[in-house]
Amino acid sequence: MPALKASGEDIPPMIIYGKGYLGGGGSGIGRAVCQRFAAEGASVVVADVNEDSANQTLESLPQEHKGQDHSAVGVEVSSRESVEKLLTTIQCRYFQPPSVCVSAAGITQDEFMLKMAEADFDRVIQVNLKGTFLLTQAVSRALVASGAPKGSIITVGSIVGKVGNIGQVNYSASKAGVEGLTRAAAKELSRFGIRCNCVLPGFITTPMTDKVPEKVINKMTSMIPLGRMGQPAEVADACAFLASDDSRYITGVSIEVTGGLFIG
Numbered sequence: 001m002p003a004l005k006a007s008g009e010d011i012p013p014m015i016i017y018g019k020g021y022l023g024g025g026g027s028g029i030g031r032a033v034c035q036r037f038a039a040e041g042a043s044v045v046v047a048d049v050n051e052d053s054a055n056q057t058l059e060s061l062p063q064e065h066k067g068q069d070h071s072a073v074g075v076e077v078s079s080r081e082s083v084e085k086l087l088t089t090i091q092c093r094y095f096q097p098p099s100v101c102v103s104a105a106g107i108t109q110d111e112f113m114l115k116m117a118e119a120d121f122d123r124v125i126q127v128n129l130k131g132t133f134l135l136t137q138a139v140s141r142a143l144v145a146s147g148a149p150k151g152s153i154i155t156v157g158s159i160v161g162k163v164g165n166i167g168q169v170n171y172s173a174s175k176a177g178v179e180g181l182t183r184a185a186a187k188e189l190s191r192f193g194i195r196c197n198c199v200l201p202g203f204i205t206t207p208m209t210d211k212v213p214e215k216v217i218n219k220m221t222s223m224i225p226l227g228r229m230g231q232p233a234e235v236a237d238a239c240a241f242l243a244s245d246d247s248r249y250i251t252g253v254s255i256e257v258t259g260g261l262f263i264g
Helices: 028-039 051-060 080-094 118-146 169-192 214-222 232-243
Strands: 013-018 043-048 071-074 100-104 151-156 194-201 254-257
Touching (some): 013 118, 028 051, 028 232, 051 071, 169 194
Parallel strands (some): 013 043, 013 100, 043 071
């Protein structure tokens, strides 16, 4: 997908953010996205609340294309100050804002609704939904201010945001909000050439699912028409498509990466 490159030898920076459930830029889906984008020629900024994990991802990134310059940065996405510092750091290093932003903020604080603490509800909303808002706002503001002709913002929601899940009213609500935020942002930002789309993973094999009992995994897998769990690289494929000019006429949509889970 050469479309991830800008004109000439200029290779635009892009940013991955995530934490907790999605593994962030440091592991799981976030790491797979970073690796895929780097392989396509992008300079990747791996941003994660866990700087050690971000640096581990950084070390795994290929640098096979001329001019690539990867970096890793720590960020707390629920903090406006931290997000703004991140954008300042990127623009000081690359002299331009990220042309592509993949926002994969996600933590879980699971409990049945009747027992859920208000603080656990608030924290999940702060990271998953508010964090996605702050990052989307900061990146889009930077793109508009720079006069960039185009940009692609990709948010990572969850199929749980559409169908709900027992013990995850906070997570389900936050990811439903991410999808709605993405659609609204797409309508507002289209006139600036900025596309906004959402990817909805289903049951994906990550360090988080490695801890799930085998009988639960087997039950989950039996519900999937394709008969298996997804791989982080398959979510990365969807993100790469939405980042490239192959999707230049696509904005405000959600792509389910679920193996057919919950068809219809």
